[in-house]
Amino acid sequence: MSRLVLLFILITLTAASINAKAEDGSRLWLRYEQVSDEEMLEQYRSLLQEVVIQGESETLSIVRHEIQKGLTGLLGHSIPIDKVLSQTQSLIIGTPATSKVVASAGLDESLKAIGDEGFLVTMKKMEGVTHRIIAANTDIGLLYGVFRFLKQLQLHKSIRDLSIESAPRIKHRLLNHWDNLDRSVERGYAGLSLWEWSTLPEYKSPRYVDYARANASIGINGTVLNNVNSDPRMMTEQYLEKASALADIFRPYGIKVYLSANFYAPMRIGGLDTADPLDPEVQQWWKEKVDQIYEHIPDFGGFLVKANSEGQPGPADYGRTHAEGANVLAEALQPHGGILMWRAFVYSADQEDRFREGYDEFVPLDGEFADNVILQVKNGPIDFQPREPFHPLFGALPKTNTMLELQVTQEYFGFSNHLAYMGPLYEEALQSDTYVQGEGSTVAKVIDGDLFDYKHTGIAGVANTGTDRNWTGHPFGQANWYVYGRMAWDHSLTAEKVADEWLRMTFTHDPDFVEPVKSMMMKSREAGVKYRNPLGLTHLYAQGHHYGPAPWTAELSRPDWTAVYYHRADSAGIGFDRTESGSNALEQYQPSVRARFENPETMPEEYLLWFHHLPWDFKLNSGKTLWEELVHRYYEGVTMVEEMQKTWNSVEGLIDQERFDHVQALLEIQKKDALWWRNACVLYFQSLSGKPIPAGLEKPAHSLEYYKKLEHTKHYARF
């Protein structure tokens, strides 16, 4: 055995032992394991003999570090990084501005097409040698390109022929952190807030870099640090110093910092006696506050505001419109290039149908918002339910920049206890057809500015990250962060493709693992719909925590927080009539969409009870009655979880034991919870329908009273 062979064996063994140690999920999809495909490894090693990077900047230092770390891990040995091109086959990384090699590579035309953040990964023969090139117009573009290039290796794909051109379709790709100043996270289930307010700005936790790096690797370029239910102290000098330290760390990763603003800040921290947006003193206060913020954070991204919603203050408190409120903040931000994201999530207690309210409130204001305002609209009209039809505001605001808000954290999907891959939900939301300019007018095309030529385009995901070592609590929660970022960059991606790459980078390339587990992921969201609220039922959750079932909830301070408000079940039937005979919310959609939904006989059944109140004996496509089908779907939901368990059990030994055990235990919890949901809901609806549980289905283990009691006694820890 030669020394070299011995050396390789040792490095390999050692790498394996490092990995075995570190598989706590903290490395996310950036594990850079040595390539296990021998043929590919050989190809990579032969084609990548040297890396050439010219130029100096904070971002280029990160580029250097990342390509070194990545190649060292993936290839099993380190590769020289040089500033001068030699005669060996190299990887050249640069912008035309700082790299002579790239400037002379004849890429000008291609570079023009990809804008500020895009990149090329291509090849060029120079002096007889073929080199691989990562080129972009900016250093951030290069960093994105480096992550893309490394992914090619992570996925064991050939780099012999490379011709990748990529640019984001949406400009502002944000995470929204619902993080409070005491480090609790509203709807967070993965530990505490990542932001250690009490030790900032002095202490800069290594986790801040890890966070920025992970986001950059999937193209996220903005982060709203604090909860939309915003503590006004966030905008005080003390906290601006802290936010500024974070901004300094995130900046070279291409990530801008944004803050959630409290509409009463002029009173709460400014000492004024009003926050009326038409008051000149208030306007002046916002102007000065924004100027102060930009002194701390020169590239501050802007504000996110939740106004007149769920108890938050807003312009309506002074009889002003949302546009009048938003524009004051927007005008203060405008000279600095900042944007204002104004949430459309508003609903009042006394309306007939919460579904209608966002549309009814904002459509009349179309055209009245400043052009640096973006209206931030949740994917559905209610609130991140497991399945919602698309929000009717998409396509209804030709003169108002409109962005999409998705939820990455699993508020309604079993927290970090349940496996629910959000890819299919995001894909469904993005590909929903508004028909506003005929067939193919998808939500994606609304928000990327294709249909209305918005000045600002954006997308926001409510983050699922926290201090848990694996970032997201459930090991599969990482997939939701990942797929959100990937689709924010390119909304034409399919959930399945993204699941495939995530699994390979996060776990293994073994097809005996990837194929069944991918299939499990793809079904997981639908399973969650079925055991909670099949056939278009909505919001049957116990109030407050939103974890377990409480379809019987009827007495709360607001009717639109009860479950009965949504399902409207009685002895005759079930469902919310949103046709002309009911709230007529359907009128908010284009005629083609209305036509799709208004006939209960022909509409897609997964949305049925969103729009129709129907008798229990209503016949469905399956030939079953509505009652029978409803019960069957609840049972199917449980069966699907059992199948997920079988799938997972079948892959034991193909990945590290630590993550295997974790997922296995969580699936067991998920099965128990699915049974809880199924039994509670079926028994409750049975108490109204008076109909038997269809033959062949096992009886629920306990009585309805038992499950009602469980709502209050079964306690779920908050984090």
Added chain:
Amino acid sequence: MSRLVLLFILITLTAASINAKAEDGSRLWLRYEQVSDEEMLEQYRSLLQEVVIQGESETLSIVRHEIQKGLTGLLGHSIPIDKVLSQTQSLIIGTPATSKVVASAGLDESLKAIGDEGFLVTMKKMEGVTHRIIAANTDIGLLYGVFRFLKQLQLHKSIRDLSIESAPRIKHRLLNHWDNLDRSVERGYAGLSLWEWSTLPEYKSPRYVDYARANASIGINGTVLNNVNSDPRMMTEQYLEKASALADIFRPYGIKVYLSANFYAPMRIGGLDTADPLDPEVQQWWKEKVDQIYEHIPDFGGFLVKANSEGQPGPADYGRTHAEGANVLAEALQPHGGILMWRAFVYSADQEDRFREGYDEFVPLDGEFADNVILQVKNGPIDFQPREPFHPLFGALPKTNTMLELQVTQEYFGFSNHLAYMGPLYEEALQSDTYVQGEGSTVAKVIDGDLFDYKHTGIAGVANTGTDRNWTGHPFGQANWYVYGRMAWDHSLTAEKVADEWLRMTFTHDPDFVEPVKSMMMKSREAGVKYRNPLGLTHLYAQGHHYGPAPWTAELSRPDWTAVYYHRADSAGIGFDRTESGSNALEQYQPSVRARFENPETMPEEYLLWFHHLPWDFKLNSGKTLWEELVHRYYEGVTMVEEMQKTWNSVEGLIDQERFDHVQALLEIQKKDALWWRNACVLYFQSLSGKPIPAGLEKPAHSLEYYKKLEHTKHYARF
């Protein structure tokens, strides 16, 4: 270069790279780095050729795993573990019951002396070969012995001659977790509770094993899982299943699980309409509840109760004494061998001197408690202040088992932001002389049963652990967990010796690091006293969070929660008169102690204002007036922190950068906070004394009004 040399180089390099990666503090003092002292390494390698362990048990599996992990790391190669003794120099590990080799080693006499938990680390020549032996009477004793043996190597001490005999002086050595069911931790500053209630019992986080192992390594043998401000749900079936899963993990590490019990549990979760301890139904309820707990946890340790204290319910609500209340729970536990820890931390709003209350309440009850009750008494009479005189209950309860409660978490020491090594405080508390049986009647001798022959002896530390990757937030917080455990095992240890070993195991053996940093640690608690409350001042904290200063606090719902209650400063003088002319709390001590404290001219000045109200012009030993000395000490506190910074800055490069940077940043925060404390307190007391700040001292940067405002605007994140 031979292959073997190459191999060693590679292993060494690799080990180094693993360590560089992992220095996030998660490995605590159990890093098992390869021994850097070449001579010692050579000795260890030659004397340890094989390990022989006979017998099988869960604990023995842990013993095997630990010795393998430890020796592999420390020696740089793994050593065969066998069941049969060969002719090579071996390390033999066993009890006489399961190991024939140990049984035949002639250790019977020594083993008799060390009890259930003790161990021997010794040597024996057998058939011409000298072997090292770890022997004990139980498998847990062996585990303790293994950690002790590995420490010998961690500390680079010779194993050529070994003759260690060790047994704990105190029977119950507990951590008290003030952890709530929502995973927040009262007075916790290191993330969330380690107990993931929402995924237990299904998911067993690897952290539970890490926790148990760390505790076993320092001899902690019990853990109270939940907050003394106890949620009654902790004792419901749902949570007992979860607690039982933890108990199963902790058991083979020698750690028993205990629970904090809510005195109203019979009503809150039992459905009774009273919790009167003399009500037979209540007594029966406790009996059944305890039986139920033992079904889940056969070796359940017992209850901890905070009764009639700070709003917690207790027997006084029914006109019953603490003894009447405690005995009902104790009787339910008694048949199972469980103990009841009843806290002496009681004080009511309407008393003249909170100092007196524990003593006045409990001394009359001496002898009335069941013999499986232990009264749990904080080290001082008020509440974990930076310096308190010892609690007068120590030595005053000859007929009541009495244990000591120390605070490991830094509630009054700047949370996890400040460096404050508690070793000197614990040593001071343990070595305080009660004089109850003449000189040398230390608190340590009270609680280890030496003076009164208590049936049960115990010590409790309020834990500082959480989900932070480094367990304790501040990297030096680990030292407090460590020193607590070490002194619980052996109260004769000095704080300095423990600091030395902790530093070597946690950071490095480099004397340029160890010596100055140890000196810094040893002074750190005194620094904290000086910048907060020198000369025996007490409890000048802002209410609620207990982080910053608010000596001006005067208007609260209870006078004994204000600061002015404690310092009693006015234009004439300052201090709390506890002599005969005042509350006469001094009478609770033995005459020798009283004599030590009652004369302000001769008493130890660090306790001065605990016992005396003195004029500002009172002359101290230094020749300065009380006012001058007070101010000087506040300034000294800041200077000491600045010296800590200098010390730390001088060791850069001697340890990993990650932990260096962290501590450096936290010291900067500590300095700012020390200044804040100093300036706020000096300015406030100056507003009463009307005296100038002594010449040569810089003026505070801001006005008193500024610091008063800071109390409310300077916000400290909870975690």
